[in-house]
Amino acid sequence: MIYFLSDLHLGASYLPRREKEARAVRFLEQIAADAEEIYLLGDILDYWYEYRTVVPRGFVRFFGALARLADAGVRITWLTGNHDIWLFDYLRDEIGIRVVDGSICPVIAGHKFYLAHGDRLGSEPAGFRFIQRLFRNKTCQRLFASVHPRWTVPLGFGWSSRNRAYSPDAAAELTPDMRQRILDWAETYSREHPDIDFILLGHHHVALDHRLSTGCRLLILGEWIYHSTYAVFDGKNIILSEFKV
Ligand SMILES: [Mn+2]
Secondary structure (H helix, E strand, C coil), X not given: CEEEECCCCECCCCCXXXXXXXXXXXXXXXXCCCCCEEEECCXXXXXXXXXXXXXXXXXXXXXXXXXXXXXXXXEEEEECCCCCCECCCHHHHHCCCEEECCCECXXXXXXXXXXXXXXXXXXXXXXXXXXXXXXHCHHHHHHHHCCCHHHHHHXXXXXXXXXXXXXXXXXXXXXXXXXXXXXXXXXXXXXXXXXXXXXXXXXXXXXXXXXXXXCCEEEEECCCCCCCEEEEECCCCEEEEECCC
16 A cells, blocks of 8 residues: 655644654554555655754654654655755655655556645745745755754744644635635646646645546645545555544
């Protein structure tokens, strides 16, 4: 089985930290029975910045669960999102995770996938795009990394959690306008790439399974803030599901 999930936002100050990490670990332990491959589609961590010799505190049990899977031979790919941009080589070297900045198109059991976090499809506001470019700029990264983490790590966590409040009853929703923009993008992409069978995205915090006019399916993976949704592919079919344990 191939598993896809995104937007856990682990470490977010508005989330019950231990509880959310424990749930992610239970999920990884459960899928260990049949997982061949796992794709993490970004924003798994709410904030992360690794230095050449130093990493932030936390996420020990989550990283441990990933490490156990990797050691058991499960291939893990982590596409960075707009919150966990600054994963560099630490998890690659320590755990064996393939970390990718951008989109990939793997062929799995004869089916071609387009996988991306979904924050860089072209329909984002100009301000957001500018900041994302700045965040990925090597010089800016070097400058940022030269400031003592005593200041930058709290700043990073604060920035990542801004304008969010956690309420267990709230449901994530896309505005009709946003939904239409994503569907339009997917229709165009699918027409231009007729070999793609499945488009999988994160980022939008809604679970969506939509068949495009080309026959290609668009799945948005949801989130682990209110629900705990993921997609699983058995080689023929892919379904969106919710982890409830
Ligand atoms: Mn995102």
